[in-house]
Amino acid sequence: MAPGPRASGASLAWLRPDNRALVAAVAAALVLLIAVPALWGERFIWLPAALLAAAACAAFSSRRTLLLAFVLTMAVPSTVLLRWTLPGGFRLHEGLLLAALWFALVDWVYRDGLRVRRSPLDGPVLAVLAAALVAAVVGWLRGNLLTVIVRDLRFPAYYVALFLVTHTADSRFCLRRLAPAVVVAGLLVSVEYVLEFVGAIDLSVGTRFVRVAREEGLVLPVALLLLLNWMLLAPQRYGRWRLAILFVPVSLAFVLTVGRGMWLSFAVGLVVTALLWYRGRDAARRRAWQAAALVLATGGAVVGAAVLFQRFSGAALGAHALARLQPVVDYRRDVQFLGRLSSYWVTIQRIGLRPVLGSGLGATLPFFVFDEQTGAFGVHEFWNVDSLYLALLWKCGVVGLSAFCWLAIAALRLAWRTFCGATMPEVRAFAGFGVALWWGMAVLGISDAALVSGRFALVFAVLMGMLAVVARDVPAADALPAAPAAAPAAAAPGCSRPGAPGAPGGAGDEGR
Secondary structure, eight states, X not given: OOOOHHXXXXXXXXXXXXXXXXXHHHHHHHHHHHHHHHTTGGGGTHHHHHHHHHHHHHHTOHHHHHHHHHHHHHHSOHHHHHHOBOTTSXXXXXXXXXXXXXXXXXXXXXXXTTOOOOOTTHHHHHHHHHHHHHHHHHHHHTTOOHHHHHHHHHTGGGGGHHHHHHHHOOHHHIIIIIHHHHHHHHHHHHHHHHHHHHHHSOTTXXXXXXXXXXXXXXXXXXXXXXXXXXXXXXXXXHOHHHHHHHHHHHHHHHHHTOOHHHHHHHHHHHHHHHHHHHHTSOTTTOOHHHHHHHHHHHHHHHXXXXXXXHHHHOOOHHHHHHHHHHHHHOGGXXXXXXXXXXXXXXXXXXXXXXXXXXXXXXXXEEEEEEETTTTEEEEEEESOOSOHHHHHHHHHHHXXXXXXXXXXXXXXXXHHHHHHXXXXXXXXXXXXXXXXXXXXXXXXXXXXXXXXXXTHHHHHHHHHHHHHHHHHTHHHHHTSOOOTTOOOOOOOTTOOOOOOOSOOOOSOOTTO
């Protein structure tokens, strides 16, 4: 006798995205899929990517595919992602993004009836995409190599993920799934960094030091700022001590990067977070010294984790950190820093020739590079420069830089309005994280172009989409159930609560 509809539904009740046992089993299966083919070298390294793509298609869920692409983009090392090439030259995260877009398109046509969910960031993102297309045409007209044009264009195209988030996700999915994924990815990268550092040095020789600097390290300051905002503004959700415990390994890996730009961006984000926390306190309890103490205590916790690691490992973290900061006092002592300044000067000269539309995507420039093995400078052709603003001016001109600045300012204003208007701590914490993050990334853009010339453009596009969804669904987001001890927080003093733009979003269909 065939089971009826009720019996069939009951038998599949375990197949839910909130089933922790199922999630753990899937995670273990993915680890096996990656580790087992690697035992036979690079010959079968394509197999995990193919199986993951097949699993995404089998799941037929835009949300779960987006979540998987989001985590893999942040956590998987660059050397591994380069080996996972899908047919057509697509990377693994790009294939997952395309799959999620396809699933979302099917839902949009057959389930949503072509209903468009608008957000305040739609116009700026379209402007960025249009500026990238114009720069691609300019590059093609100037005779730039097509392969380099495609390489330059693929990263700004990641910002289409913002529309994927705003059309498929709701505030619950953003706050309860995507946001914790940032911390999980930060922990995974922290483990990778510590293991690589320990394996690359001889701990018996305390003066040795190997800098761990990879593209995935950019998730570390992002995760630290999110943890910090959770600890200050919404500790009831996860517990302040649990968040503090997670803060330690991420901060240790963050120190191992010895990245001046990321350190400065985190410092700016930390100060902004302290100011938001100070502004949100009651007038009777508000003290300026408390915000200053918060900045000093957080900085001390990051340095303390590095000091403890140095004490037990013997690695000379402090000496090399001071050496990396030496160019701030005297830039002539760092040949790599001089090489970067030289690349900036060459780029500025080229910008002066074509300031409006730029040189187009696919353009390259000869830069001086210091070779540590030979101890001499050499001239190499590069397709990118280590500065977001110079890179945009060089290839997209004033038009491209203006479009991206419009997007950044719109995201910052949206985060601020959401922080002022939300009442639930979880929503205010994420909005405060958005304000601190965009200020920090604005500073990081001086020495890093990852927002438009790296795979992390996808990560920031998803984060912007999450912010747009939470801002659009502020009433529904405020209705999220909090911990029993949590009480609604009052709006920050000096903020005017904006009206709720758009219709409130509910929990939605978890399988979309």
